[in-house]
Amino acid sequence: MKKVRVGLIFGGKSAEHAVSLNSAAAIYQHLDKERYEPFLIYINRAGEWCLTDHTHFKEEEYKKEKFRSFLPWSTEWAGTLDADIYFPILHGPNGEDGRIQGLFELAGKPFVGAGSFSSQLAMDKVVAKMLFAQAGLKQAPFLYFTENNHEYIGELVDKKLSFPVFIKPCSLGSSVGIRKAMDKKGLLAAADIAFGYDNKIIIEKAIDMRELEISVMGNDKIMLSSPGELMPSHEFYDYADKYLDGNTQFRIPVSLDDEVEALVKKTAQKAYRTLFLNGFARVDLFLVKKSNEVLINEVNTIPGFTTISMFPKLWQLQGITFGQLLDRLIEYGFDYSAQRKENVDEGLGD
Numbered sequence: 070m071k072k073v074r075v076g077l078i079f080g081g082k083s084a085e086h087a088v089s090l091n092s093a094a095a096i097y098q099h100l101d102k103e104r105y106e107p108f109l110i111y112i113n114r115a116g117e118w119c120l121t122d123h124t125h126f127k128e129e130e131y132k133k134e135k136f137r138s139f140l141p142w143s144t145e146w147a148g149t150l151d152a153d154i155y156f157p158i159l160h161g162p163n164g165e166d167g168r169i170q171g172l173f174e175l176a177g178k179p180f181v182g183a184g185s186f187s188s189q190l191a192m193d194k195v196v197a198k199m200l201f202a203q204a205g206l207k208q209a210p211f212l213y214f215t216e217n218n219h220e221y222i223g224e225l226v227d228k229k230l231s232f233p234v235f236i237k238p239c240s241l242g243s244s245v246g247i248r249k250a251m252d253k254k255g256l257l258a259a260a261d262i263a264f265g266y267d268n269k270i271i272i273e274k275a276i277d278m279r280e281l282e283i284s285v286m287g288n289d290k291i292m293l294s295s296p297g298e299l300m301p302s303h304e305f306y307d308y309a310d311k312y313l314d315g316n317t318q319f320r321i322p323v324s325l326d327d328e329v330e331a332l333v334k335k336t337a338q339k340a341y342r343t344l345f346l347n348g349f350a351r352v353d354l355f356l357v358k359k360s361n362e363v364l365i366n367e368v369n370t371i372p373g374f375t376t377i378s379m380f381p382k383l384w385q386l387q388g389i390t391f392g393q394l395l396d397r398l399i400e401y402g403f404d405y406s407a408q409r410k411e412n413v414d415e416g417l418g419d
């Protein structure tokens with residue numbers, strides 16, 4: 070049988086560059102080499118691409134490679150980047166946000182994970198929250214702003230939310246630019262920070278909650294794992310806790326009342342459908358401590374994918390190994406591509 074040529078794309082112009090290297094290393098290691106012929110496309114922090122044979126997955130080492138523009142009309146690439154299917158394992162902006170997915174769609178090439186439109190919906194916290202509200206999903210009360218007008222922000226937050234609040238750039242990830250504010254002064258300082266990263270920010274009421282995550286995958290038919298829980302070592306799951314000096318504890322899986330677990334699954338499934346997702350995602354939720362209500366927080370379309378990451382670990386508990394998970398995701402990618410309707414004319418031409 071002819072092997073499937075898989076173009077693994079990793080690194081990327083994002084704060085999660087280093088995580089992507091680790092995710093890619095794990096995926097490369099677990100791809101069944103009898104079935105697949107993986108090849109590596111590394112993107113550096115400047116957004117330049119290189120084709121590499123090196124499987125060390127170390128940023129320092131990749132710096133020695135020759136980088137080029139990825140533009141399809143750059144003839145230097147001729148033939149070399151061609152894959153049967155692409156596997157972008159890029160977290161955050163410029164990877165998880167639909168841009169690269171749009172490139173594959175434009176080229177008519179199969180790829181693993183959510184399509185470009187759904188990826189964009191999931192990445193924009195404001196749009197995702199509006200859709201979740203429309204779908205009747207519960208979430209933290211929020212406001213959004215497209216202008217850093219202190220007077221207006223202060224007034225509206227006073228009127229509509231109560232402190233403490235969370236202030237976030239709209240489309241980032243990794244908790245970059247996110248602050249918790251206890252009062253108006255903190256709020257306005259945090260707004261300045263968030264506007265430094267994005268021209269749209271979201272402000273949410275802080276919820277006293279437990280943080281749950283659940284893995285979902287599939288196209289028309291979807292599968293859900295059992296939920297896991299994370300317990301940040303900082304005041305919230307901030308950038309430092311995620312990547313620098315954090316000591317986050319995980320419960321994989323977490324034992325919850327049957328009713329709560331059923332609600333978590335129902336909420337996650339609805340969130341996945343609401344964003345018209347395909348492929349796979351990790352859905353993050355809040356379990357409100359006082360009321361046991363389940364709130365949707367966000368959907369990550371390319372979650373951390375290292376051997377110790379929540380997403381693959383939750384599947385392992387369902388009896389799906391890392392390698393089998395990759396087989397499924399690749400199959401979903403081919404199926405999704407086969408189902409995509411091309412925009413053709415009505416057949417009246419000839």
Ligand SMILES: Nc1ncnc2c1ncn2[C@@H]1O[C@H](COP(=O)(O)OP(=O)(O)O)[C@@H](O)[C@H]1O
Binds near residue numbers: 306
């Ligand atoms: N409304 C909220 N109430 C309490 N904690 C929150 C709230 N929003 C975010 N957090 C905390 O901040 C972290 C990062 O926020 P999140 O919206 O998940 O951003 P990112 O996309 O960067 O991961 C969450 O994991 C959680 O610990």
Ligand SMILES: [Mg+2]
Binds near residue numbers: 243
């Ligand atoms: Mg998050």
